[in-house]
Amino acid sequence: MHRLIVLPLIAALVHVPMSYGAETFPARPVRIIVPFAPGGGTDLTARIVGQRLAEQWGQPVIMENRPGAGTMLGTELTAKSAPDGYTLMIASASHAINPSLYRKVNYDPLRDFTAITMAISFPFVLAVNPTVPVQSVKELVAYAKANPEKLSYASSGTGATNHLAGELFKSMAGINMLHVPYKGGGPAMNDVIGGQVQMLFGTVLETMPQVRAGKLKGLAVSSGKRAAFAPDLRTAAEDGLPGYDVTGWYAFLAPAGLSRPVLAKINHDMSTILASPAVKERLLSMGAEPWLTSPEKAQEFIGAEVVRWGKLIREARITAD
Numbered sequence: 001m002h003r004l005i006v007l008p009l010i011a012a013l014v015h016v017p018m019s020y021g022a023e024t025f026p027a028r029p030v031r032i033i034v035p036f037a038p039g040g041g042t043d044l045t046a047r048i049v050g051q052r053l054a055e056q057w058g059q060p061v062i063m064e065n066r067p068g069a070g071t072m073l074g075t076e077l078t079a080k081s082a083p084d085g086y087t088l089m090i091a092s093a094s095h096a097i098n099p100s101l102y103r104k105v106n107y108d109p110l111r112d113f114t115a116i117t118m119a120i121s122f123p124f125v126l127a128v129n130p131t132v133p134v135q136s137v138k139e140l141v142a143y144a145k146a147n148p149e150k151l152s153y154a155s156s157g158t159g160a161t162n163h164l165a166g167e168l169f170k171s172m173a174g175i176n177m178l179h180v181p182y183k184g185g186g187p188a189m190n191d192v193i194g195g196q197v198q199m200l201f202g203t204v205l206e207t208m209p210q211v212r213a214g215k216l217k218g219l220a221v222s223s224g225k226r227a228a229f230a231p232d233l234r235t236a237a238e239d240g241l242p243g244y245d246v247t248g249w250y251a252f253l254a255p256a257g258l259s260r261p262v263l264a265k266i267n268h269d270m271s272t273i274l275a276s277p278a279v280k281e282r283l284l285s286m287g288a289e290p291w292l293t294s295p296e297k298a299q300e301f302i303g304a305e306v307v308r309w310g311k312l313i314r315e316a317r318i319t320a321d
Helices: 002-024 040-058 069-079 094-099 137-146 161-173 185-194 203-214 261-273 277-285 296-317
Strands: 030-034 063-064 085-094 113-125 124-126 152-155 177-183 199-202 217-221 247-255
Touching: 030 040, 030 161, 040 113, 040 247, 040 261, 040 277, 063 124, 069 094, 069 113, 069 152, 069 177, 069 247, 085 094, 085 113, 094 161, 094 199, 094 296, 113 137, 113 261, 113 296, 124 137, 137 217, 137 277, 152 161, 152 185, 152 261, 177 199, 185 277, 203 217, 247 261, 247 296, 261 277
Parallel strands: 030 063, 030 085, 152 177, 152 199
Antiparallel strands: 085 247, 113 247, 124 199, 124 217
């Protein structure tokens, strides 16, 4: 009789910590590591989501900006934090790029993290100085082939996504262009407008105002589908470079080992926030679209990005060291 009573009791107790963790989370403040300086797109996205999480959870959600070492400082800090849900991180494509770009990286982008959800996606705008005599991607490729080594393209830095977007463009189009790295998107944009460099893959917020003002010519978006902010702007794949698709992204991660119930709760709450009309409208004004996924899909996508950019970096012999 005692055995019949004790066994169900033990079985029930085994399940208490798992369900308890989800029901009581969070019981104290949560921090979101932003491996960038304040003011950029990752920082703004984290704050938009974090503010609404704090309202929903009834607990402070604190932004902790930890820039440095090409985002590796904040990323390593996250990897070494307790996997209890109280330390989260917003990651960009550099999370998948850095392990191939740098010789020494003290974490594994997949093994040391639990993906929670993708957050947003955004294309780059392929834009050229108005003096470049082309009106489309097809014409740009033809011009580059007829004028070898005449074109140069700017980026916000070696290994940045818009640098790799240019390298992939070169590889797929079979053309040669000189890469000119800058310390940030602003200086790169200024020199393309000034004509010192002929083109760039720029962010929406930096590039579209210059296109609309006639200071640059927008040729295409880098994504595989047209963008909501500029539906008349063709994709590079539509306009002469089939299969070309480069999309910027942010995702929310946690240290590896986060319990399934807490992971499911954070995923659900973040997804609800990202899908809300007010947040969606705010993100669209930034040239981005919400991207809601399961943790498994987010992990799978990041893994594919690690493979994709690693291959390109090795073939192009790109290094940041």
